[in-house]
Amino acid sequence: MKRIYLLGSLNCDLSIRAPYLPERGETLKGSDFMINAGGKGANQACACAKLGGKIRMAGAVGKDSFGDMLLASLKSAGADISTVRRTERNTGVAVITVVDGDNRIILDEGANGEVTEADALALLDGAQAGDIFVTQLENPFPVVLNALKLARERGLFTVFNPAPAKAEAREAVKYSDLITPNRKELRLLSGKEGLDEGCEELLALGAGCVIVTLGEKGSLVYKRGVRLEVPCVSAGEAIDTTGAGDTFCGALCVRLAEGAELAEAARFASVCAGIAVTRRGAQIAIPTREEADRFL
Ligand code: ATP
Numbered sequence: 626m627k628r629i630y631l632l633g634s635l636n637c638d639l640s641i642r643a644p645y646l647p648e649r650g651e652t653l654k655g656s657d658f659m660i661n662a663g664g665k666g667a668n669q670a671c672a673c674a675k676l677g678g679k680i681r682m683a684g685a686v687g688k689d690s691f692g693d694m695l696l697a698s699l700k701s702a703g704a705d706i707s708t709v710r711r712t713e714r715n716t717g718v719a720v721i722t723v724v725d726g727d728n729r730i731i732l733d734e735g736a737n738g739e740v741t742e743a744d745a746l747a748l749l750d751g752a753q754a755g756d757i758f759v760t761q762l763e764n765p766f767p768v769v770l771n772a773l774k775l776a777r778e779r780g781l782f783t784v785f786n787p788a789p790a791k792a793e794a795r796e797a798v799k800y801s802d803l804i805t806p807n808r809k810e811l812r813l814l815s816g817k818e819g820l821d822e823g824c825e826e827l828l829a830l831g832a833g834c835v836i837v838t839l840g841e842k843g844s845l846v847y848k849r850g851v852r853l854e855v856p857c858v859s860a861g862e863a864i865d866t867t868g869a870g871d872t873f874c875g876a877l878c879v880r881l882a883e884g885a886e887l888a889e890a891a892r893f894a895s896v897c898a899g900i901a902v903t904r905r906g907a908q909i910a911i912p913t914r915e916e917a918d919r920f921l
Contacts, residue, residue, distance in 0.1 A: 808837065
């Protein structure tokens with residue numbers, strides 16, 4: 626099995642439910658406070674590890690208790706966190722207020738903003754051609770861009786999850802063997818409204834292949850000569866879609882590392898994300914390999 630190398634973010638999600646948004650100066654009684662391990666990078670690394678991938682992650686957390694919690698979560702999932710650095714800046718935090726089921730999020734990127742090219746170099750030390758490199762957009766963009774370039778130069782298969790959406794990420798498309806936008810990210814990166822048109826544009830910009838995730842409509846696998854709609858999988862009632870995209874991306878990388886074809890990897894990813902949405906939370910909701918195999 627090939628190894629997976631992931632450069633990405635680690636955040637602590639602090640969420641609280643409120644009856645309405647408070648006025649300036651108002652103190653409001655909320656409920657259901659939760660602290661959850663999150664961040665796109667950490668969620669995807671956790672998915673890779675829980676689903677049986679050999680994964681090493683690079684990123685940064687603070688020297689605080691949130692950092693301890695995030696590292697413990699990844700370690701217990703089985704990820705190699707030897708290249709996650711601890712910095713003087715605080716661990717990244719997302720403060721989430723939930724009103725009527727809608728999330729309002731304030732993000733302090735903290736240590737995620739301190740990730741440098743040296744971290745990418747340390748991560749890729751020992752990586753072999755044919756291994757998988759995966760990254761997202763929650764670290765400084767020049768670092769993400771250079772890491773994709775570097776991984777490509779070393780012959781790794783590069784997977785780019787262009788989330789959260791940023792127009793400047795267009796520049797990174799040409800270094801992506803596989804790019805996995807959702808509908809909104811596809812629109813922003815390609816500048817096209819149509820799904821097929823958008824995928825064609827990303828291929829024209831230099832992506833090797835595209836998988837667009839479409840929420841409950843499943844996903845679309847697109848490359849030269851191939852257009853395949855992969856339906857989503859229902860494993861029960863969907864109660865929380867937080868991290869569905871991250872579970873999908875991590876699962877995809879694991880099957881690709883095992884040598885699966887793109888379409889087969891996308892079907893496996895749909896099963897894993899389909900299970901994750903039936904549970905609350907992000908990392909905690911990701912199925913183990915045993916659970917995914919049992920469902921299959
Ligand atoms: P997020 O940023 O919230 O993690 P995303 O926008 O990146 O999400 P989505 O397209 O919403 O990702 O979802 C990723 C995949 O998860 C979908 O392609 C699908 O396979 C699965 N999925 C999403 N929602 C559902 C659902 N309601 N039921 C079953 N599977 C789902």
